Amino acid sequence: MKVMRYIQSIFIIIVLLSAGGCSEDDRDLGFIDSIPAPSNLKLQVQLSQDNSGVTTLTPSGESVAAYTLDYGDGSEAIELAPGESTTHVYPEGTYTATLIGRNLNGEETEITQSVVVSFRPPENLEVTVVGVPGDNFSVNVSASADFAVGFEVFFGDQDPEEPTPLMIGETITYTYPDVGTYQLRVVALSGGAETSEATVEVVIENPIILPVDFESESIDYAFSDFGGAINQVIDNPDPSGSNTSAKVAEFFKEPGAEIFAGTILQLGSPIDFSQFQGFTMNVWSPKPGITVKLKLENADDSNIAAEVDATTSTTNAWETVIFDFSSADLEQEYSKLVVFLDFGNTGEGTTFYFDNIAQATPPSNQVTLPLDFEDSNLDYGLIGFEGAESAVIANPDPSGINTSMTVVETTKTEGAQFFAGTLIPLDVPIDFSISEKISIKTWSPKAGIPVRLKLEADDPGQFVELDVNTTVANGWEELIWDFSGQTAGLQATKVIIFFEFVVDLPGDGSTYYFDDVQLAADGVQLPIDFEDTELDYEIIGFEGAESTLVANPVSGGINTSGNVIQTIKTDGAQFFAGTAIPLDVPVVFGSNQRISIKTYSPKAGIPVRLKLENGNGDFVELDANTTAENAWEELIWDFTGQDTSPAFDTVVVFFEFIVDLPGDGTTYYFDDIQFAN
Incomplete structure (x- = not known):
């Protein structure tokens, strides 16, 4: 009896453990308690195709020492060991077989499997083929039919091809090796020799999607070049700086190419602007200051389009350029990327490179703290008044605590009012919940002069102001104005700076500089140099x-x-x-x-x-x-x-x-x- 075989296997294990020569204390059978319950039980049902009703049933599962199988037709249940199959003759009909898997602890898991015995040809065959999300090459296949006992699937990518079995109610996944159009054929099996079949055309595509990084070996980056531009994917000729990727796009603008020479990349679906309204792109150019145009087009109507220009700032090195489409009509559908390099100039046989076209958040166009005056695309709206002449310029003394590129220069002209100064309007009010202190880096030819900082709301009657003296001549220093306890309810949208604010002292033509207007607070904050012995740097x-x-x-x-x-x-x-x-x-x-x-x-x-x-x-x-x-x-x-x-x-x-x-x-x-x- 197979049941005796199961009992004997447990007995043999116990005898072997007992005969190991171990003492009573050494016989630890605790591992048996940790055996997991049976899982992943399956019952494969295969009917012969000769109308005999002979059925082969093969159980499988994990952590199973023995199976009990009830055929579901009233006959006696049997015991099976792992790896065994059994055959059974069913009359025509539908049965529910019950499979019980048992581990060495006696724990059981039970499943049921429908067994349909029908000698009529399957009818009403329906085949369902759906793509696997996130995998352009795989499909899920399932099928149903009246009077079918199972199916065989031919995926159409091999010749000859061995069929893949598909059980009733089962879904199988298949991965195609390449893009293309395939004829997927499903054969429905009956309990006899009769079959039915259906064919579904499967189109495997691997479209270009954002971000476009040119790294995929399975995507066809099909450039549609025009105007004398020639594009191809190549190994990155300069994997350094902001772009160390392996593959990039080479953009060759041949001699005499049109000023609008470019290339088109067709995306697989329209661009989703719900999260991002801008784009970034890595560009490598041997020429400085070229115009890079990115144009978005509708798939069917090129007149539905939006375009933004960016300008390069380096040569012979990778840099990231930004395209802000936030003001474009983003309710339209755009699924073409059109790239123009050195737009506006006739081709000279120059080679450019571009890579990593990605959606991004456009940079802020708002003037807000902190102010470092480094954004050449931002209008800081400086206003010199009462004899002060102020402008953003290149840092004339990049040394000490301030080696930044640009600063504000303000000249208090001869005879200027003592209250001559510089006003900077802010688009966003100062957030005093972070700090009530303001720090500014200043450069003055005079030490010991008062610098007044005034923070003013849209209502000029609401403000705070404070004087702090310079301590250094002809060098950068950081001054801090502490407005603690004075800013409650103040929505400050104007920063006003007055150098040498001494009543009735007119301007003498002195030139001053300032930079990095920001909130200053106690505690660990950028910049961090780890030199302050009074700060607790939590590392x-x-x-x-x-x-x-x-x-x-x-x-x-x-x-x-x-x-x-x-x-x-x-x-x-x-x-x-x-x-x-x-x-x-x-x-x-x-x-x-x-x-x-x-x-x-x-x-x-x-x-x-x-x-x-x-x-x-x-x-x-x-x-x-x-x-x-x-x-x-x-x-x-x-x-x-x-x-x-x-x-x-x-x-x-x-x-x-x-x-x-x-x-x-x-x-x-x-x-x-x-x-x-």
Whole structure:
């Protein structure tokens, strides 16, 4: 009897354990208690095709020591061991077979399987073929038919092809090897020799979708070139800087090409603007200041279109350009990307490259704190008044605490009123809930003169103002105005700065400079140089990273500061081991979307991930590769195009962020986290 075989197998296991020569205490049979219950039970039913009703039933499952099978036709149930099959002769009809799987503990799991015995040809055959979400090459196939006992599927991509069995109520998944049109055939089986069949045409497409990075080997990046432009996907000729990807698009503008020479990429579906209304693109140009035009077109009507221009700022290097479509008619459907490089100029046989066309959040066009005056596309609306002449210019003294590119120059002309100054209108009121202190970097040819800062609402009668004296002549310094307790209810939308505010003292033609107008608060905030002994820098190493504030052990080069952060990625640490630094004052992005950090690594070419996050689940993250080994260097993360509108209160740094690569005990250092110039 098969039931005796099951009982004997348990007995043999117990005897073997007893005969092992172990003492009473050593015989630990606890493992039996941990055996999982039977699972994934299935009963495969195969009917012979000779109208005999002979049926082969094969059980399968996990954690099963024995099966009990009730055929469902009133005959005696039988016992089966794993791997065994049984045959049974059914009369024509529909039966419910019951399969019980049992483990060594006696735990049971039960399923039922419909068994249909019909010798009529299957009727009303319906075949359902649907794509697998996220996989353009796979389909799910199911079928139903009256009087069918099962199906055979021929997917149409092989010749000859062995059929794939499909049970009643089952869905099978199949992955096609390539794009194309295939004839999928399903044969419905009866209990006899009669069959029915149906054919479904399956079209496998792998369309271009956003973001377009040219990395897929299965996508046909079909460029539709025009006007003398020739495009193709090639290996990245300069994998450095902001684009280290493997593949890029080469854009060759042949001699004499039209000024509008370009290329079209057809997307698989219309662009969804519900989240993003802008685009970013990596561009490499041997010529400075070229116009890059991105045009969006309707699939069927090229007259339904929107276009935006961007201008490159570097040569022979990758850079990210931004296209703001927020003012376009985004209710239309656009599914074509049209790219023009060096638009407006006749072709000279020049080769350009572009890559990574992605949807993004357009940069803010609002004037708001912090103000660094670095955005050349932003109108800061400076107003010099009563004899003050003010303008944004290139920094005439990029030294000390201010090496930024641009600053505000204000000249208090001879005879100017003592209250001559500079007004900066803000589009967003100052948020005093973050801080009631304002800091500004100033440069003055005179030490000891008062600088008045006035913060004013739209109603000129609502304001606060305060004087702070300069302490340095002919050099940059940071002045702080503390308005604590004075800002309740104030919606300040104007920043007004007066140099040498001395009653009845007219201007003498002196020129002053200022920069980086921002909220200042106590506590840990950007910029972070780890030099303030009164601040509590909370350094959190996690997942195998051991991080701490130490004296700079490798002082030299671009970093001779006293203190730095040391982080050791210990042996076996998770690949995402890193260092978190909570901030007392959140990072709030303005026009400058770039963060810089000085790093020291014994390895060149490794990715360093920078993540900014908050407690609401908002975050941005980006990788930058080291280029030097055993030396300090400054890495820059450009978050342009990401959603940087939230305030982020935690900075997280990961060294050698490579998926599934564990730590190897390497020690790294970093310092000076700040907005990049």
